[in-house]
Amino acid sequence: MRSLLPLTAITAATVLAACTTNPYTGDQQASKAATYGAGAAAVCGLVGAIDSGKHARNAALGCGIVGAGVGAYMDVQEAKLREELQGTGVQVVREGDNIRLIMPGNITFETDSYNLRGSFYPVLNSVGQVLAKYGDTTLRVSGHTDNTGSRQYNQSLSERRAASVADYLVTRQVARSRMLVQGMGFDQPIADNGTAAGRAQNRRVELYVLPNPA
Template identity: 85%
Template sequence: MGTLRKTALAAAGMLALSACTTNPYTGQQQASKAATYGAGAAAVCALVGAIESSKHARNAALGCGLAGAGVGAYMDVQEAKLKEQLQGTGVQVQREGDNLRLIMPGNITFQTDSYNLRSDFYPVLNSVGEVLAKYADTTLRVTGHTDSTGSRAYNQTLSERRAGSVADYLVTRNVTRSRMLVQGMGPDQPIADNGSDAGRAQNRRVELYILPKTI
């Protein structure tokens, strides 16, 4: 048996074991249904990818993994990596079906009334960009939001520019801009009451949706 095939079979075994994952917050092991059901198919795809060394073959194997192991398994891995790397940063990672939603509060992302990224937020976006660049079979929606203070026109422009700043930075981390839809929603999609300081602070945010490509 060739070295590549041996490597692939070893990878298959690891994929089967990966059906049991570790929760990055609790440290406890838990079963991933998507990984459990998809491990066998993903192992076959690993063999395909190992036999051929070209970039084309690797991409074909990745597509095979998505179709066989299921989109859920592909997103499981990204969710775990993002939660691990973003723990304690203030960025929320939420799972919505097969989609991931990252909520970046404005107070840690930008200075007041500015769309220039805070320099101390760069390492956080570096971590996000690393995962997004590695798992490229997703589309991204970057959306800026504001509170209701000030004029609608001002808030709309600010939300668009903030979303654009996040997208532009991710491009520097090897995330292809063509994967992104960048938009500003102004104050139109609050997640808290604009009648309080705490509520307005929650509404000032940038959200990044990570959506699996349809095959």
């Protein structure tokens, strides 16, 4: 029975370590994914407590890693991306275990061009630093346009803009093999193309950070 006490202490410490500060309220809260991971580690750790054999210890360790896995891994990246991108104009959206970065065209590219603005390089440097550090993800880079001009022109422009972002991230040590690069033309608007403000929102590059399949 005595062997279970350290496990309980470790679990409690893990839960406390999983506490984060809500950026909107300033309150301390536990990450759901990390809390789940702590619970999973505790349950699986009982295997090691009951059976001290090497196989049981390895199984418990592996189970704890799986428990803490995807959600906690993405939590850390989300927090880091929000920190790095605060005030840049890039929107960070969490969707389940996926993270979506929305990069507006007005801060990313010159007008009617796929050349990156020089002022946007530091932003992509910050993004690249995080993505390179947390390499166990797949990246989807999608270019989007408004509906001004022909379909063919906008499709080509959206592809080239997505490629420009991807190519620059490669220079920041983000592996090209992790990326799916695609142009969506004007087929996926997020605002009304009937207004200038809406068209401005639709001109964008979106970068999805997706956990690798288990």
